[in-house]
Amino acid sequence: MSASRPTIVVLTAPDEPIPEGFEALEAEAELRRADDAAGLRETLPGAEILCVTDFRTDALADAWPAADALAWIHATSAGVDALMIPEIRDSAIPVTNARGIFDGCIAEYVLGQIISFCKDFAGNYRLQQDRQWQHRETEPVAGRSVLVVGAGSIGRRIARTCSAIGMEVDGVGRRARDGDEDFTAIYAQADLLSLLPDYDFVVIAAPLTADTEGLFGAAEFKAMPPGARLINIGRGPIVKTDELLAALQDGEIDGAALDVFEQEPLPADHPLWGLPNVAISAHMAGDFIGWKRALSEQFIDNFRRWQAGEALNNPVDKQSGFSAAGR
Structure with missing residues (x-):
C-alpha cells in the first residue's frame, strides 16, 4: 500500500x-x-511518483541522484526512449506509458496519407493553385500491400484500419509469429531487408530503441520497389534522414509522409520541405482535440490503481523499450 498522500x-x-x-x-x-x-533535482527528493510529460527531456540523468524515494515513473507518451537512462532501465522502478491513447488517430493519419498518395491529392492541390484543369488517372487503394514495422498497439490499429478497406497488411516485430488476428503475417525484424521489395507502403510504427535506431538507411531504400512510399509515425532517428533524402531525389522510392524527424523542428531550410512527393507534419499524427485531457485521465486512473495496491496499466519492458503488452 502506498503513502496516504504521496508526492508526484x-x-x-x-x-x-x-x-x-x-x-x-x-x-x-x-x-x-x-x-x-x-528543477528536477529540487523536486525529486521524497517524491514517490514521477510523471514525465516532456518526451524529449534530457534532464533525467543529471537529476537522478536526487531520486531517493521513487516507486513509479509514468510517461504521457507512447515512446519512452527519453526515460531509458541506465539508472532507470536497470532499477526495479516500474515504468508505464500512454499506450492506447493515440492509436486510433495515428491509424487515421496513416490511412489518410495512403489515400492521399494513391489519389494524388497533392497534385490536385498544385493544379488548383495554378488553375489548371488536367484529367488524370489515380491508383486504387484496395489491394495495395502494407508492411507495418512495429507490431505493438499502434501498429495493430493501423493494420485493422487498412485491412478494413481491402489492403493487405503484414507486420514486422522482434520475432516472427503465426496466426495473428490483426496481421496476415508477422515477420522478424532481422528479415526486414528481404521483405521490403514486396510492399507498396512501408509504415514505421516502432519505438526508438537500440535495435531500431537507424534501421532505415540506404540499403533499405534500395530494397524497396521504385513505386513504394514510406510513412514514419514512429520516431525520427529510426530513419537516416540524409539517406532518405537521397533515395527520394534519386527516385529509388516514390514518396514519403513524415511526422517525425531526427531533428525537430525540421529546419526551415531543409531540402525535404521542397520535395513535391513528401508530406510533412509537425509530430502531430496522434494529437486529437482533447488529447491532453485524455492523458491526464489515464494517469489519474493509474494513480488510483497504485494507491489501491493494484497492478499498474501499461507497464513497459525497460530492457527492450517496448510496452510489456507490445509485440
Missing part, C-alpha cells in the same frame, strides 16, 4: 504548466512541477 513530480517541457486535469489530484497527492534538470 511532473516533469514538463520548459514553460509548460502541469497538465490540465491534474487538479483532480490535489486532495490526494502533493504535486510538484519541474521543467529542467535543476
Whole structure:
C-alpha cells in the first residue's frame, strides 16, 4: 500500500504548466512541477511518483541522484526512449506509458496519407493553385500491400484500419509469429531487408530503441520497389534522414509522409520541405482535440490503481523499450 498522500513530480517541457486535469489530484497527492534538470533535482527528493510529460527531456540523468524515494515513473507518451537512462532501465522502478491513447488517430493519419498518395491529392492541390484543369488517372487503394514495422498497439490499429478497406497488411516485430488476428503475417525484424521489395507502403510504427535506431538507411531504400512510399509515425532517428533524402531525389522510392524527424523542428531550410512527393507534419499524427485531457485521465486512473495496491496499466519492458503488452 502506498503513502496516504504521496508526492508526484511532473516533469514538463520548459514553460509548460502541469497538465490540465491534474487538479483532480490535489486532495490526494502533493504535486510538484519541474521543467529542467535543476528543477528536477529540487523536486525529486521524497517524491514517490514521477510523471514525465516532456518526451524529449534530457534532464533525467543529471537529476537522478536526487531520486531517493521513487516507486513509479509514468510517461504521457507512447515512446519512452527519453526515460531509458541506465539508472532507470536497470532499477526495479516500474515504468508505464500512454499506450492506447493515440492509436486510433495515428491509424487515421496513416490511412489518410495512403489515400492521399494513391489519389494524388497533392497534385490536385498544385493544379488548383495554378488553375489548371488536367484529367488524370489515380491508383486504387484496395489491394495495395502494407508492411507495418512495429507490431505493438499502434501498429495493430493501423493494420485493422487498412485491412478494413481491402489492403493487405503484414507486420514486422522482434520475432516472427503465426496466426495473428490483426496481421496476415508477422515477420522478424532481422528479415526486414528481404521483405521490403514486396510492399507498396512501408509504415514505421516502432519505438526508438537500440535495435531500431537507424534501421532505415540506404540499403533499405534500395530494397524497396521504385513505386513504394514510406510513412514514419514512429520516431525520427529510426530513419537516416540524409539517406532518405537521397533515395527520394534519386527516385529509388516514390514518396514519403513524415511526422517525425531526427531533428525537430525540421529546419526551415531543409531540402525535404521542397520535395513535391513528401508530406510533412509537425509530430502531430496522434494529437486529437482533447488529447491532453485524455492523458491526464489515464494517469489519474493509474494513480488510483497504485494507491489501491493494484497492478499498474501499461507497464513497459525497460530492457527492450517496448510496452510489456507490445509485440
